[in-house]
Amino acid sequence: xxxxxxxxxxxxxxxxxxxxxxxxxxxxxxxxxxxxxxxxxxxxxxxxxxxxxxxxxxxxxxxxxxxxxxxxxxxxxxxxxxxxxxxxxxxxxxxxxxxxxxxx
Amino acid sequence: xxxxxxxxxxxxxxxxxxxxxxxxxxxxxxxxxxxxxxxxxxxxxxxxxxxxxxxxxxxxxxxxxxxxxxxxxxxxxxxxxxxx
Numbered sequence: 075x076x077x078x079x080x081x082x083x084x085x086x087x088x089x090x091x092x093x094x095x096x097x098x099x100x101x102x103x104x105x106x107x108x109x110x111x112x113x114x115x116x117x118x119x120x121x122x123x124x125x126x127x128x129x130x131x132x133x134x135x136x137x138x139x140x141x142x143x144x145x146x147x148x149x150x151x152x153x154x155x156x157x158x159x160x161x162x163x164x165x166x167x168x169x170x171x172x173x174x175x176x177x178x
Numbered sequence: 179x180x181x182x183x184x185x186x187x188x189x190x191x192x193x194x195x196x197x198x199x200x201x202x203x204x205x206x207x208x209x210x211x212x213x214x215x216x217x218x219x220x221x222x223x224x225x226x227x228x229x230x231x232x233x234x235x236x237x238x239x240x241x242x243x244x245x246x247x248x249x250x251x252x253x254x255x256x257x258x259x260x261x262x
Contacts (some may be wrong), residue, residue: 144239162223
């Protein structure tokens with residue numbers, strides 16, 4: 075179950091950073107190809123606040139519940155859940171990520 | 179080890195009228211790619227479309243038995259435009 079503390083942490087985190095990436099590994103060493111692809115798609119659009127879910131199982135499971143999304147990576151832009159690797163790379167390919175980052 | 183046809187059948191339990199194609203991309207039975215075309219996707223965002231496909235697979239995604247499912251989802255209208 076998603077604890078109120080953890081929910082508050084996610085609320086705060088996605089609100090205070092323009093781009094948040096919940097990923098496996100960190101930006102220098104992504105530990106999953108899908109996390110790496112999401113990271114690459116986001117890189118041109120400014121600083122990314124990344125969270126390594128492998129360091130904390132409560133976060134790894136909690137974020138799935140928080141987003142109603144069963145997989146990692148997960149991307150938030152301007153406080154809005156954007157999706158996982160497929161959606162983010164699709165949006166990047168269609169040139170729609172920039173507008174998302176700028177909006178809000 | 180999961181089988182593409184098992185995943186296909188699971189997705190169809192949630193989206194009975196969907197056209198579903200699943201490929202085992204690595205041959206290891208845990209990384210798959212799926213294309214799902216369904217009238218249920220009409221008017222829904224990509225996030226909502228993917229959530230509809232993930233829902234019937236929640237348990238195997240949680241256990242890691244299904245490590246990755248790369249998704250392409252289309253409403254019939256979107257598919258008519260995107261179709262190669």
